[in-house]
Amino acid sequence: MKKLLASIPDARVRASLAASTADGACWALMYGFSEYFILPFAIFFGANALQTSLVQGMGQLGVAAAQLIGAALIVRLGRRKRLSRITVAIHAASWIVIYAAATITKSPWAVVVFYALGLFATSLSGPGWLSWMNELVPAQMRGKFWGKRNMIVGLVQFASIATTGIVLRIAEPAGKTLLAFGLLFGLAAISRAGGVVAIGYQYEPPMERLPAGERQGFPAFLRSLRGEGFGRFVVFSVIMTFSVNIMGPVLPIYLLKVRGLDYFSFTAVAMTGMVLSFLAMNYWGPLTDRFGNRRILLVTSAVLPLLTFGWVFARGLPAMFGLQIVGGFVWAGVNLSTTNFIFDSVERPKIAMTMANFNALNNTCAFAGSITGGLLATAVAGLSIPFFEPRNLQVVFAVSGLLRLLTFVFLSKGVKEVREVELSPSASHFYIREPFTRILGRFQAFADLWRGDGGGSAPRP
Numbered sequence: 001m002k003k004l005l006a007s008i009p010d011a012r013v014r015a016s017l018a019a020s021t022a023d024g025a026c027w028a029l030m031y032g033f034s035e036y037f038i039l040p041f042a043i044f045f046g047a048n049a050l051q052t053s054l055v056q057g058m059g060q061l062g063v064a065a066a067q068l069i070g071a072a073l074i075v076r077l078g079r080r081k082r083l084s085r086i087t088v089a090i091h092a093a094s095w096i097v098i099y100a101a102a103t104i105t106k107s108p109w110a111v112v113v114f115y116a117l118g119l120f121a122t123s124l125s126g127p128g129w130l131s132w133m134n135e136l137v138p139a140q141m142r143g144k145f146w147g148k149r150n151m152i153v154g155l156v157q158f159a160s161i162a163t164t165g166i167v168l169r170i171a172e173p174a175g176k177t178l179l180a181f182g183l184l185f186g187l188a189a190i191s192r193a194g195g196v197v198a199i200g201y202q203y204e205p206p207m208e209r210l211p212a213g214e215r216q217g218f219p220a221f222l223r224s225l226r227g228e229g230f231g232r233f234v235v236f237s238v239i240m241t242f243s244v245n246i247m248g249p250v251l252p253i254y255l256l257k258v259r260g261l262d263y264f265s266f267t268a269v270a271m272t273g274m275v276l277s278f279l280a281m282n283y284w285g286p287l288t289d290r291f292g293n294r295r296i297l298l299v300t301s302a303v304l305p306l307l308t309f310g311w312v313f314a315r316g317l318p319a320m321f322g323l324q325i326v327g328g329f330v331w332a333g334v335n336l337s338t339t340n341f342i343f344d345s346v347e348r349p350k351i352a353m354t355m356a357n358f359n360a361l362n363n364t365c366a367f368a369g370s371i372t373g374g375l376l377a378t379a380v381a382g383l384s385i386p387f388f389e390p391r392n393l394q395v396v397f398a399v400s401g402l403l404r405l406l407t408f409v410f411l412s413k414g415v416k417e418v419r420e421v422e423l424s425p426s427a428s429h430f431y432i433r434e435p436f437t438r439i440l441g442r443f444q445a446f447a448d449l450w451r452g453d454g455g456g457s458a459p460r461p
Contacts, residue, residue: 001148008138012203016136017145023198024153026191032160034095034188038115039252041181047108053249053374054112057367062120064363068218070124071356080128081204085196087125092192094118099185103178126359131352134343135205142340147285150336154278158271165267172263221357230345232414234358237338238365239411240301243403245369247308247396250377254393269320276328284333292421293341298412299427300333305408308401312394345418
C-alpha cells in the first residue's frame with residue numbers, strides 16, 4: 001500500500017487514502033469483535049431460524065432506507081465528512097446498547113431491533129462516503145487501491161474474528177459466554193470509535209452537485225432498469241443478492257445447532273473464507289484493471305451456485321473448509337468487481353445518488369432473501385426428507401443454489417463492459433494459469449535471491 005500511495009502526486013490525497021485505510025481497519029476490528037458474531041449472539045438468547053433471518057433481514061432493510069435518506073441529506077448538507085463522523089460515532093455506541101438491551105430483556109428481539117437501528121445510523125453516510133472516495137481514488141488505480149485496502153481490512157478482520165473465537169471458546173465451558181460477549185462488544189465500540197478519528201484526517205474536496213433536474217429519485221432509478229447497460233447489471237446483481245441471502249441467516253444455525261460446531265470450530269470455518277478473501281483481493285484487483293470488471297464479475301459469479309450445492313452435501317469439517325477456501329477466493333472477485341463496475345459506469349456527480357439507489361434496492365432484495373430463507377427453514381423443519389439432516393436446512397441451501405444458477409444463466413449476458421480493456425482470456429486463465437504463474441514467479445524470485453541474482457521474478461508467459 002505504501003508504494004502504491006507514493007505514486008500519487010497529491011499529498012492530500014495520499015494522506016487521505018492512508019487515513020481511509022486506517023478507518024477500514026477500525027471497522028474490521030469492530031466487525032470481528034461483534035458484527036460477525038451477531039447471529040451467534042442472538043442464538044445465545046434462543047433465536048430460531050425466523051428470528052435469525054430477521055436479525056439479518058431487518059438490518060438490511062435499515063441499510064436500504066438509510067441509503068435513500070442519506071443521499072437526500074448529502075444534497076442538503078453538502079458536507080460528507082461531518083455526517084460520516086457523526087454516524088460512525090452513533091454506530092460505535094450502538095454495540096453497548098445492543099448488549100445492554102439483550103442482557104436486560106433476555107430476548108433475541110432486542111438484538112433484532114437495536115442491531116437494525118445501528119446499521120441504519122451508520123448507513124446514512126454511505127452514499128456520501130462512496131462519492132467522496134470515488135473523487136479521491138485515481139481512476140487508473142481503483143482496482144489496485146481497493147484490492148490492497150480490502151486485503152488490509154481482511155487481515156484485520158481475520159485477526160479480530162480469530163481472537164473472538166478463542167475468547168468464546170475459553171468462556172463457554174466456564175459458563176462465562178455472556179460476559180465474554182460484553183467484553184467483545186465493548187472492544188467493538190472502541191474500535192469503531194477509532195474510525196471517527198481516522199476520518200477526521202481525510203481531505204474532503206468540494207462536493208460536485210447535480211442540478212435539481214438531473215437528480216434521479218428511487219422511482220426513476222427503478223424505471224431506468226428496463227434499459228440496457230447499467231440497468232442490466234443492476235438487475236443481475238440484486239437478483240443474485242436475493243438468491244445468496246436465502247442461505248445467509250440459516251447457515252450459522254446449521255453449523256452451530258445441526259452440525260454441533262462449538263464457537264472455536266465455527267470461527268475456524270469462518271476464518272478460512274476470510275483469509276482467502278483478503279488474500280484474493282490483491283489477486284483480483286490488478287485483473288479488474290486489465291480485463292474489466294464485467295469479465296471478473298462473470299468469471300467469479302459463475303462459481304456461486306456450485307458453492308451452495310456444495311453445502312447441501314458437506315458433512316465434515318474438511319469439506320466445509322474446502323468450500324470456504326473456494327468461497328473466499330470467489331467472493332473477493334465478486335465484491336471488488338461489483339463496486340468498481342458502478343464507479344466506472346456512473347459520472348462523478350451522480351455517484352452518491354446512484355449508489356444510494358443501488359444499495360437501497362440491493363439491501364431490500366437482501367432483506368427479502370433473508371426473510372424467505374427464514375420462512376422456508378421454518379416450513380421444512382418438521383418434514384421427513386431422506387438424506388437431509390434434522391431440520392432439513394439443506395433444502396434452503398438447494399433453493400438458494402438453484403436461484404443463483406438461474407440468475408447467472410438468464411441475466412448475466414446483459415452485463416456489458418463500459419471501458420476499453422485488454423482482450424480477456426478464458427476462465428481457466430483466472431483459476432489455473434494466472435495463479436500458477438504467480439506462484440512459480442514467487443519461487444523463481446526466491447531462487448534468484450538465493451543465487452544472488454537480485455530477486456527478479458520470472459517473466460510472465
